[in-house]
Amino acid sequence: MQRKLTRPFAHLACAAALAAMCTTTWAQDKVTFLTSWYAQAEHGGFYQALAGGIYKKHGLDVTIKMGGPQVNGMQLLTAGQADFIMGYDLQVLKSLEQGLPVTTVATSFQKDLQGMMTHENVSGLADLKTKTILVSTSGRPTWWPWLKAKYGYTEAQARPYTFNLQPFFADTNLVQQAYPSSEPFQANKAGVKTKFFLFADEGYPPYGTTIVATTKLVAEKPDVVQRFVRASIEGWKAYLANPAAGNVLIKQDNPKMDDEQITFAIQRMKELKVFDGGDAAKLGAGVMTDARWKQTYDFMVGAGLLKAETDWKKAYTTQFVKDLKVMP
Incomplete structure (x- = not known):
């Protein structure tokens, strides 16, 4: 036969139950x-x-x-x-x-965060009509059409970007796509002075x-x-x-x-x-x-x-x- 809790023990049981509820960590x-x-x-x-x-x-x-x-x-x-x-x-x-x-x-x-890295002889994106521009495969259906429409670049200027900076280092007539914290950082480590132009600041x-x-x-x-x-x-x-x-x-x-x-x-x-x-x-x-x-x-x-x-x-x-x- 189950024994009933006396009043003091009943109070203790309730208190324990409340404490357990208060300390429960709800699932996230x-x-x-x-x-x-x-x-x-x-x-x-x-x-x-x-x-x-x-x-x-x-x-x-x-x-x-x-x-x-x-x-x-x-x-x-x-x-x-x-x-x-x-x-x-x-x-x-x-x-x-x-x-x-x-x-x-x-x-x-x-x-x-997409932009263009250039050598120091460039003052802005409008100056690139005589430059060779390195564009990745993923850039062609995104920002490259925007640049062509805005600045009048041509397909004849574009060359594939292979994520190798050596061509850029070797040729001051080259400019290339870049992220502000990636390619400029690598160029800086190699002692090559560059400029970076964020497309968004030009209206992208x-x-x-x-x-x-x-x-x-x-x-x-x-x-x-x-x-x-x-x-x-x-x-x-x-x-x-x-x-x-x-x-x-x-x-x-x-x-x-x-x-x-x-x-x-x-x-x-x-x-x-x-x-x-x-x-x-x-x-x-x-x-x-x-x-x-x-x-x-x-x-x-x-x-x-x-x-x-x-x-x-x-x-x-x-x-x-x-x-x-x-x-x-």
């Missing part, structure tokens, strides 16, 4: 984020959010997976192998044209290092999307203020990334104001606008890169960034 939402390349400073905000407990603070258990040359992020996203990927506006618009259910929910940078419209999700996730778990966006943007603000924690994880994932290059990259991102420039300065980090997306759509259609009937407004949503107000 598991999220997988896939980057676009090997870990580097340009991914630092996400690593900082993980290392600094920012994701955890927002109820998220985040796993960051590195991308790379053989990784098709969009394919993995739509197959359910990642919840979010690091994306690119042109890629998302083209995916929509092909019927893929994806959308951009925030941007890390107000500016795309896409955002940089965006966060892309499936429309299914946005519709079914908007709270998870909102928390991931906020935590990631807070991570970027923290990383640019003090990157130490994020850098530890970056170097764990990519041991080839050393402190010198990371420091150089962070300095360049700050100088170019990719995180806190443009609309972010007034509206807050992570923000996107209809006007900017329309510019990207117009450029792609005008360059023959996108069908005009593509519903460009499905390529993004501002619902997760319009009220963030994470001021840089």
Whole structure:
């Protein structure tokens, strides 16, 4: 026969139950984020959010997976192998044209990081009509049509870029595509003086290092999307203020990334104001606008890169960034 608890013991049992409830750690939402390349400073905000407990603070258990040359992020996203990927506006618009259910929910940078590295005898992008321009395969359907339309470059000027800087070092009439923290860093290490021109500062419209999700996730778990966006943007603000924690994880994932290059990259991102420039300065980090997306759509259609009937407004949503107000 079961004995009834006397009043004192009943009180103790209730107290113990309440204590157990108070100390319970509620399960966090598991999220997988896939980057676009090997870990580097340009991914630092996400690593900082993980290392600094920012994701955890927002109820998220985040796993960051590195991308790379053989990784098709969009394919993995739509197959359910990642919840979010690091994306690119042109890629998302083209995916929509092909019927893929994806959308951009925030941007890390107000500016795309693609640019041109030249020798010191160049004063601007308008001066390149007599230069040989090294363009990669991936650059031809993205920024190269924009440059040709804006500055009147010709196909006769273009040569393949093989990610080897020796031709550039040997010929002062060569200019080449570059990222601010990569090729200029290598040139600097080799003692070659260069200039760098960011396409975004000349009007190239896409955002940089965006966060892309499936429309299914946005519709079914908007709270998870909102928390991931906020935590990631807070991570970027923290990383640019003090990157130490994020850098530890970056170097764990990519041991080839050393402190010198990371420091150089962070300095360049700050100088170019990719995180806190443009609309972010007034509206807050992570923000996107209809006007900017329309510019990207117009450029792609005008360059023959996108069908005009593509519903460009499905390529993004501002619902997760319009009220963030994470001021840089």
